Amino acid sequence: MIDSSDLKKIYDSVSKQEPSSLPLNIEGKTYIRNFRPTERLILLGGGHIAEPLCRYASDLGFAVTVVDDRPVFANRARFSDASEILCNEYSKAVSQLNINSNDYVAVITRGHRYDADCLRMILSSGQLPKYLGMIGSKRRVISLLNMLEEEGYSRHDLEQIHAPIGIDINALTTKEISISIVAELIQHRRKNVNRHASETVLTIEDIDMALIRFLAKKDSLKALLLVYETSGSTPVKTGAMMAIDKKFKTVGTIGGGCGEDKVLRQAWCMIGSGQQCSVTIEMNNDIAAEEGMVCGGSMKVFVADIV
Numbered sequence: 001m002i003d004s005s006d007l008k009k010i011y012d013s014v015s016k017q018e019p020s021s022l023p024l025n026i027e028g029k030t031y032i033r034n035f036r037p038t039e040r041l042i043l044l045g046g047g048h049i050a051e052p053l054c055r056y057a058s059d060l061g062f063a064v065t066v067v068d069d070r071p072v073f074a075n076r077a078r079f080s081d082a083s084e085i086l087c088n089e090y091s092k093a094v095s096q097l098n099i100n101s102n103d104y105v106a107v108i109t110r111g112h113r114y115d116a117d118c119l120r121m122i123l124s125s126g127q128l129p130k131y132l133g134m135i136g137s138k139r140r141v142i143s144l145l146n147m148l149e150e151e152g153y154s155r156h157d158l159e160q161i162h163a164p165i166g167i168d169i170n171a172l173t174t175k176e177i178s179i180s181i182v183a184e185l186i187q188h189r190r191k192n193v194n195r196h197a198s199e200t201v202l203t204i205e206d207i208d209m210a211l212i213r214f215l216a217k218k219d220s221l222k223a224l225l226l227v228y229e230t231s232g233s234t235p236v237k238t239g240a241m242m243a244i245d246k247k248f249k250t251v252g253t254i255g256g257g258c259g260e261d262k263v264l265r266q267a268w269c270m271i272g273s274g275q276q277c278s279v280t281i282e283m284n285n286d287i288a289a290e291e292g293m294v295c296g297g298s299m300k301v302f303v304a305d306i307v
Contacts, residue, residue, distance in 0.1 A: 001274045001305045002224055004216070010035055011216035014207050017102070024226070026302050027278060029200060031228050033239050035212070036205040038063045039130075040083075041185070042097060044090060044118045045108035046073035049135070053106070053178040055081050057185065061206065062104065067093040090114055094121040103129040104185060106165060112136060112144050119144075119161070123153050131188045133165035133181065162188075202228060204239030211241060211252040215306065220245045222306045223267040227254050232297020234283060235259075243306075246271055254301060259283065267303045276304035 006022065013020035017037045024031045041057050043050045046068030054064045058081035065084040068074035074087035086093045090109065099105060099122060107118045115134055122132065134141065141163040149155055166180030167187065215222065227240040235255030242252030242260075244267050254260050259281040266279060279301045 001276055001307045004218055004306050007212070007215045007306065011212050014209070014212060024228070024302060024304075026228055031200045031202060031302075033202045033226060033241070034205040035207050036061075037102075037207060039102065039104060039189070040065060041104040041106065042099065042129075043067065043106050043108060044094070045106075045110065045114070045135075046070070046078065046085075047108065047110055048174045049108055049177055049181075051078060052175045053108075053181055054079050056178055056182045058082070060182065060186070062185070065097065067097075090118050091121050094118060099125060099127070099129050101127055101130055104131040104188070105129045105133070106181060107132070107134040108165070112140055116144055116148065119148060120151075120153075123148070123157055128157060128160055131162065131185065132160060133162035133184065135165045135177075136163065138164060202226075202239030203237040204241075208241070208252055211243060214251040215243050220247070221271045222246075223271045224302075224304050224306055225254055225263060225267050226302045226304075227299050228278075228302050229300040230297060231299075232283070234297040234299045236299070244268055244271070255299075259299075263301050263303060270303060270305050273305050274307055276302065278302055 010020040010022060014035050014037060019037060020035045022033045024033065039062050041062040042065045043054060044067050046066050050066060054066060057064050063083040064081065065086065066074060066079045066082045067086045067088070067090060069087065069089050071087050074085050076085060079085055105122065107115050109115050109118065115136065119134065145158050145163065149158060162184060165184065166177060167183045169180050171177045171180045215224065222243050222245045225242050227236055227238050230238055240254045242250060242254050244250045244264055248268065250264065263279045263281060281299050281301060283297045
């Protein structure tokens, strides 16, 4: 069974755009379902590297904001995947964005004069972003950081800047450089994840606010369904969640189809029982064909009454 107060704490956290997690003891092993608010990646510079970087980062779940002071670069035609595009002077845009400790920032302007302006604004704000990287050769980066230190900026703060930006993979093309930057973003995002426990950290970490709100409300009895293991081809990854109440109202999904329907019936029967169980859904070849899948797989679903 799951304590409803734990679900209320998760709702309270994610409502404030704060991360949260739900540990679940299943068959003697602890699984972690993280709830990660959408992270903002701010690209200060809309040049050629920014295009693939915006696309790759968006695919990874970042809400990308692109800033450039040139209309020919800061436009929706170039950045269809961006959540926000600002065409403004960098200093004004940085002030407008209210960069905070949950943000990721990549300074990739067309010149170090503009890079320096961006860094001055960020360093003077009193709150560094979660990640701050700047593009440039090692020589030019050292020169710029030394100049900023001479201007009075903290060496400690300057050392937090990832510069030159990106992981060194001998990248040459704009796409390769973008991949090196994305790799560093992932490295920074996952730096506190225990690698030894990685098999129990569920894949899906997004937040379905309708589902979290439904789970947190105490107006009706409910059961939770959560995919915690998969093998082969399955309609969802681990971490997929849904819930059902006594009136057969459901929110969320664990893939749909006959597999979901079968485990939903079992979950409904468990509402109010204080029990929990694991259900294995076999996506055999016949079922896989019906679901439009190339091949069959299986997934294990944790079903628990919420008390």
